[in-house]
Every structure is written in structure tokens, then in C-alpha cells.
Amino acid sequence: xxxxxxxxxxxxxxxxxxxxxxxxxxxxxxxxxxxxxxxxxxxxxxxxxxxxxxxxxxxxxxxxxxxxxxxxxxxxxxxxxxxxxxxxxxxxxxxxxxxxxxxxxxxxxxxxxxxxxxxxxxxxxxxxxxxxxxxxxxxxxxxxxxxxxxxxxxxxxxxxxxxxxxxxxxxxxxxxxxxxxxxxxxxxxxxxxxxxxxxxxxxxxxxxxxxxxxxxxxxxxxxxxxxxxxxxxxxxxxxxxxxxxxxxxxxxxxxxxxxx
Numbered sequence: 201x202x203x204x205x206x207x208x209x210x211x212x213x214x215x216x217x218x219x220x221x222x223x224x225x226x227x228x229x230x231x232x233x234x235x236x237x238x239x240x241x242x243x244x245x246x247x248x249x250x251x252x253x254x255x256x257x258x259x260x261x262x263x264x265x266x267x268x269x270x271x272x273x274x275x276x277x278x279x280x281x282x283x284x285x286x287x288x289x290x291x292x293x294x295x296x297x298x299x300x301x302x303x304x305x306x307x308x309x310x311x312x313x314x315x316x317x318x319x320x321x322x323x324x325x326x327x328x329x330x331x332x333x334x335x336x337x338x339x340x341x342x343x344x345x346x347x348x349x350x351x352x353x354x355x356x357x358x359x360x361x362x363x364x365x366x367x368x369x370x371x372x373x374x375x376x377x378x379x380x381x382x383x384x385x386x387x388x389x390x391x392x393x394x395x396x397x398x399x400x401x402x403x404x405x406x407x408x409x410x411x412x413x414x415x416x417x418x419x420x421x422x423x424x425x426x427x428x429x430x431x432x433x434x435x436x437x438x439x440x441x442x443x444x445x446x447x448x449x450x451x452x453x454x455x456x457x458x459x460x
Contacts, residue, residue, distance in 0.1 A: 202341040205307040206288035210332040215284035230271035238266040238283040242335040304437040338436040344413040354378030354403040395421035
């Protein structure tokens with residue numbers, strides 16, 4: 201349904217409405233429509249370490265609070281995001297428009313173009329900005345529809361994801377009404393920790409009231425100093441595709457017609 205490619209980098213020393221307008225003028229295919237609060241920093245701790253507490257942020261200072269700018273493409277299919285330390289491109293499925301499904305092959309060129317635009321427009325030296333990327337985050341938002349002979353109700357999540365058991369407990373608690381699950385995998389290059397791949401499945405309903413599953417995969421990967429943003433992005437894409445195949449069941453692969 202949607203793919204989001206993002207890159208976090210060493211923060212711009214100045215970022216406010218003048219900088220947002222300047223980037224908007226350099227993106228003729230996009231229109232600035234929204235200003236929102238900036239997102240918290242991306243982070244992944246080493247395996248075995250406690251996750252940092254996400255405490256509310258209280259920012260004291262004079263002037264406007266840090267913002268995130270959202271630039272919408274002409275057909276609303278693409279959204280470019282920019283904040284002081286991050287850029288992102290969303291590609292969304294627009295049902296009424298038809299055309300190709302969202303794809304990393306579309307998101308990467310758009311993210312690369314946004315990176316080059318910000319670098320050229322707002323960066324005066326190489327100590328900060330997109331050329332100093334620290335994290336890549338690639339998100340796949342999937343809607344899993346019921347499949348005849350595979351799964352029909354929210355109690356059958358085990359027929360979609362391998363991690364879920366068909367039996368929840370002893371009777372009368374053997375069969376659940378519906379289930380949700382979240383899990384993650386550490387990512388390594390050789391023996392070096394590089395980030396995580398997160399999977400989340402939630403029960404949902406279509407506009408017509410039919411059951412469906414929202415299945416999200418998020419690859420959050422550290423960018424090595426010797427690694428290009430493009431290499432980190434494509435590594436994240438490969439990890440997400442391999443994980444999607446690995447965590448879903450053979451019966452779903454058969455239904456989808458997957459052969460490898």
C-alpha cells in the first residue's frame with residue numbers, strides 16, 4: 201500500500217521556514233502543503249541492551265519549534281518530507297489512478313533527488329547534511345487480504361505468519377478471536393551490528409467491513425562511513441524482501457504465486 205524511504209543525517213545548523221521555502225522552490229514537481237512537528241531521532245541499540253525510553257520532549261527556547269515540511273507531488277502519489285536531520289519519500293498507492301504499485305525502484309530515485317536537492321540548496325560544507333547519512337529506514341506497508349482456502353478471519357493469523365501458533369492455550373482458550381504480533385531481527389554485516397528489521401501485524405477491516413491484516417516491515421540500518429546512501433538503501437530493500445518471504449507461510453506463497 202505504501203513504501204517510505206528515509207535517511208537520517210548530521211543535522212543542518214540552520215533549519216526554519218526560510219530554508220523550507222528555499223528547498224520548495226528547488227522542487228518544482230512538489231508543493232508545500234503541511235508543517236508538522238519533527239520526528240524523534242532514529243536509533244537502534246546493540247542486542248542485549250535495554251531500549252532507550254521514549255520520554256516526551258520538552259523544548260525550551262525562543263522562536264518556533266522544530267518542524268517537518270511535507271511536500272506533495274502533483275498526483276499525491278509521492279510525498280517528500282524534510283526536517284533538520286532527515287529526509288524521506290513516501291510512495292502511496294492511489295486506487296483511483298491505477299498504474300504501478302509502490303516500489304523501492306520508484307522510491308530510491310526520488311529519495312536520491314531529494315538528497316541532492318537539499319545538499320545543493322542548504323549545505324555549505326561536507327560536515328552535515330544528506331552526504332553525512334547515519335541511518336537508512338525503509339518501511340513497507342502491506343494490506344493482506346483474505347485468501348480462499350488459506351485464511352478468512354482474524355483468528356487465523358497463524359495461517360499467514362510462521363511465528364504464530366495455531367493453538368493459543370488449553371481449552372476453552374485454545375482459539376483466539378483475533379491476534380496481533382510484533383517482533384524484530386538484528387542485522388549484521390560479518391560480525392558487526394548494523395540495525396534491525398521490525399515486523400508488525402495488526403488486525404484491521406476494509407471500508408466494506410471485510411477482515412484484513414496490516415503487515416508492516418521496517419528496516420532501520422546504520423550507514424557505515426565507507427558506504428554510500430544508495431548501497432545502504434538497496435541493502436535495506438534486500439533485507440526487507442527476504443524477511444517478508446521468510447516470515448510468511450508457504451500457503452500464502454502458493455496463493456501469491458511466489459516461486460522463489
